[in-house]
Amino acid sequence: MSERTDTRRIAVVTGGTRGIGQAIARRLAHDGLGVVVWDLDPVVPAGDNQDWKADHIQAVDVADPISVERAMTQTLEVVGGVDILVNNAGINGPVKPLWEYSSEEWGRVIDVNLTGVFNTCRAVVPHLVDRGWGRIVNIASIAGKEGVQNITPYSASKAGVIGLTKALAKEIITTGVTVNAVAPVMAATDLLDQMTEEHIAASKGKIPMQRLLEVSELAALVAWITSEECSFTSGFTFDASGGRATY
Numbered sequence: 413m414s415e416r417t418d419t420r421r422i423a424v425v426t427g428g429t430r431g432i433g434q435a436i437a438r439r440l441a442h443d444g445l446g447v448v449v450w451d452l453d454p455v456v457p458a459g460d461n462q463d464w465k466a467d468h469i470q471a472v473d474v475a476d477p478i479s480v481e482r483a484m485t486q487t488l489e490v491v492g493g494v495d496i497l498v499n500n501a502g503i504n505g506p507v508k509p510l511w512e513y514s515s516e517e518w519g520r521v522i523d524v525n526l527t528g529v530f531n532t533c534r535a536v537v538p539h540l541v542d543r544g545w546g547r548i549v550n551i552a553s554i555a556g557k558e559g560v561q562n563i564t565p566y567s568a569s570k571a572g573v574i575g576l577t578k579a580l581a582k583e584i585i586t587t588g589v590t591v592n593a594v595a596p597v598m599a600a601t602d603l604l605d606q607m608t609e610e611h612i613a614a615s616k617g618k619i620p621m622q623r624l625l626e627v628s629e630l631a632a633l634v635a636w637i638t639s640e641e642c643s644f645t646s647g648f649t650f651d652a653s654g655g656r657a658t659y
């Protein structure tokens with residue numbers, strides 16, 4: 413590991429070149445944090461990077477533990493330390509009934525959305541615990557709380573992320589490292605390309621505020637959860653549902 417001279421908090425954001433992850437990375441960079449992005453596609457689209465810059469962007473498949481371990485080693489070499497982990501990388505998978513899913517389709521959604529969070533936490537948590545301070549935020553989904561028809565693996569993976577969040581938080585509750593999740597409703601990102609028009613319309617119709625979530629709204633919530641101020645909450649799943657979630 414290189415000697416750490418940077419006094420800024422350093423945040424790793426998975427899936428940070430696009431969508432919600434990019435909004436989180438941008439917000440944290442604007443707030444003065446150092447930002448490292450781990451993404452399968454390590455290129456921020458032209459035009460999206462005019463007003464922020466990551467300190468380091470690394471090609472990573474979060475579903476592959478070797479890729480994640482390598483990313484952690486390289487990240488420590490480049491920026492010297494990690495304080496915050498935002499597990500945002502995720503895929504929707506196809507929209508169809510459970511019995512039409514192949515084992516491969518099911519497996520990829522679980523591997524990226526749930527095992528990916530396991531892989532990154534396993535690589536990063538010992539480092540955070542050693543340092544005695546840290547924030548982990550897992551981007552789950554309202555689908556993980558409610559269960560949404562025709563996206564069974566996605567719903568199961570996000571319910572798994574909520575369970576992982578609660579369990580891991582308890583394991584390290586006295587260490588100074590908090591572990592929380594956020595359960596958003598639909599936001600207009602590339603993720604919607606994986607969905608049918610009917611599915612998108614049905615999801616929009618369930619939001620009492622009658623609009624989609626803005627990615628900047630979610631980024632603001634994550635910025636607070638990862639801050640010094642959010643110090644006495646761990647194992648919790650924060651709401652970002654425009655009034656949809658009732659628990």
Ligand SMILES: NC(=O)c1ccc[n+]([C@@H]2O[C@H](COP(=O)([O-])OP(=O)(O)OC[C@H]3O[C@@H](n4cnc5c(N)ncnc54)[C@H](O)[C@@H]3O)[C@@H](O)[C@H]2O)c1
Pocket residue numbers: 426427428429430431432433450451452453472473474475499500501502503504524528551552553554595596597598599600601602603604
């Ligand atoms: N957009 C929504 O409506 C919505 C709602 C609730 C929850 N979420 C969750 O928010 C997160 C971000 O979604 P988004 O809408 O920004 O999606 P997106 O498709 O716009 O962006 C996802 C990002 O993750 C990256 N990624 C995908 N697979 C990866 C892998 N195996 N390893 C590393 N990076 C990978 C992609 O390259 C991309 O940059 C996901 O976990 C998603 O489930 C999204």
